[in-house]
Amino acid sequence: MKLVISNLTKTYKNGVKAIDDLNLEIGTGMFGLLGPNGAGKSSLMRTIATLQSPDSGSITFGDINVLEDKMALRKVLGYLPQSFGVYPKLSAEDLLDYFASLKGIGKKSDRQALVKEVLDITNLYEVRKKHVAGYSGGMKQRFGIAQLLLNSPKLIIVDEPTAGLDPAERHRFLNVLREVGTNCTVIFSTHIVEDVKELCNDMAILNGGRILKQATPSHARKELIGRIWTKLIDRDDLEANEAKYNLLSSNYNEDNTLNIRVFEDEMPGADFKAVEPQLDDVYFIALKQDEPVLS
Ligand SMILES: Nc1ncnc2c1ncn2[C@@H]1O[C@H](COP(=O)(O)OP(=O)(O)OP(=O)(O)O)[C@@H](O)[C@H]1O
Numbered sequence: 698m699k700l701v702i703s704n705l706t707k708t709y710k711n712g713v714k715a716i717d718d719l720n721l722e723i724g725t726g727m728f729g730l731l732g733p734n735g736a737g738k739s740s741l742m743r744t745i746a747t748l749q750s751p752d753s754g755s756i757t758f759g760d761i762n763v764l765e766d767k768m769a770l771r772k773v774l775g776y777l778p779q780s781f782g783v784y785p786k787l788s789a790e791d792l793l794d795y796f797a798s799l800k801g802i803g804k805k806s807d808r809q810a811l812v813k814e815v816l817d818i819t820n821l822y823e824v825r826k827k828h829v830a831g832y833s834g835g836m837k838q839r840f841g842i843a844q845l846l847l848n849s850p851k852l853i854i855v856d857e858p859t860a861g862l863d864p865a866e867r868h869r870f871l872n873v874l875r876e877v878g879t880n881c882t883v884i885f886s887t888h889i890v891e892d893v894k895e896l897c898n899d900m901a902i903l904n905g906g907r908i909l910k911q912a913t914p915s916h917a918r919k920e921l922i923g924r925i926w927t928k929l930i931d932r933d934d935l936e937a938n939e940a941k942y943n944l945l946s947s948n949y950n951e952d953n954t955l956n957i958r959v960f961e962d963e964m965p966g967a968d969f970k971a972v973e974p975q976l977d978d979v980y981f982i983a984l985k986q987d988e989p990v991l992s
Contacts, residue, residue, distance in 0.1 A: 698759035705754030715740035717906035727878040729893035732903035738886035775845030790825040835866025921974035
């Protein structure tokens with residue numbers, strides 16, 4: 698099912714316009730919403746999840762008019778917020794069983810089968826007897842996914858789930874999400890470009906409440922072939938190079954040199970060589986082109 702967002706605007710009481718006339722279409726699969734802190738990712742996700750109302754605009758998911766029929770959306774939604782609050786001292790298995798009974802699954806054997814299924818998908822079956830309160834950050838995030846899967850959602854929204862996870866936990870979490878995302882729409886926000894690269898078949902870059910770019914990660918990189926250049930410079934020459942070229946990023950080396958990456962349609966100079974475009978380049982270019990021009 699397709700999620701279609703049209704001309705969406707959200708202004709908070711303090712006057713901050715967190716979503717600014719935003720348009721976006723999201724199909725089945727893993728969708729990455731990439732943007733720096735304060736870009737408006739959480740605001741957009743909370744609005745899609747019907748937890749707050751926009752000033753104007755429309756959102757539809759399949760034939761559901763999200764803003765007019767919030768309950769219909771909530772029935773097919775699984776939402777994992779950025780922070781999840783405090784868990785009671787119950788095992789994952791008991792807590793999921795409790796949530797399943799709240800969902801109205803009266804028969805114990807049905808609940809057990811469902812709980813086992815979501816524990817398996819999220820790789821928590823081995824630790825099902827442990828208290829969720831004592832889980833690591835990554836396990837808690839996977840438990841959050843297990844919990845929302847109880848509803849067999851068609852639309853899953855996860856807000857910055859990898860923030861604060863160590864690399865191993867992050868990988869485990871992304872693998873779970875990859876599995877979950879094969880037959881529904883998953884919107885996943887992050888400020889880590891690598892997350893999107895590893896996981897998403899479509900993505901958008903958001904800043905200032907607006908979509909700066911929407912593309913598949915591979916197409917976005919292909920567009921830049923022959924336009925990303927690198928050169929080795931001395932640290933002291935960084936400022937001069939910044940002034941001269943459209944500099945995207947620089948990586949320090951141990952020997953007081955650095956590799957700069959620049960974005961230019963033509964080879965900027967004989968000492969540059971063309972390199973394979975990365976998703977980071979796509980991200981930095983989108984943000985850079987959005988910067989106000991200072992006179
Ligand atoms: N409840 C609120 N009241 C007032 N302003 C808010 C509120 N929530 C968010 N904002 C502001 O709206 C803008 C967008 O914030 P939002 O949290 O949506 O961004 P984000 O991309 O999710 O950032 P982060 O990664 O830091 O969570 C920011 O300027 C933020 O300060």
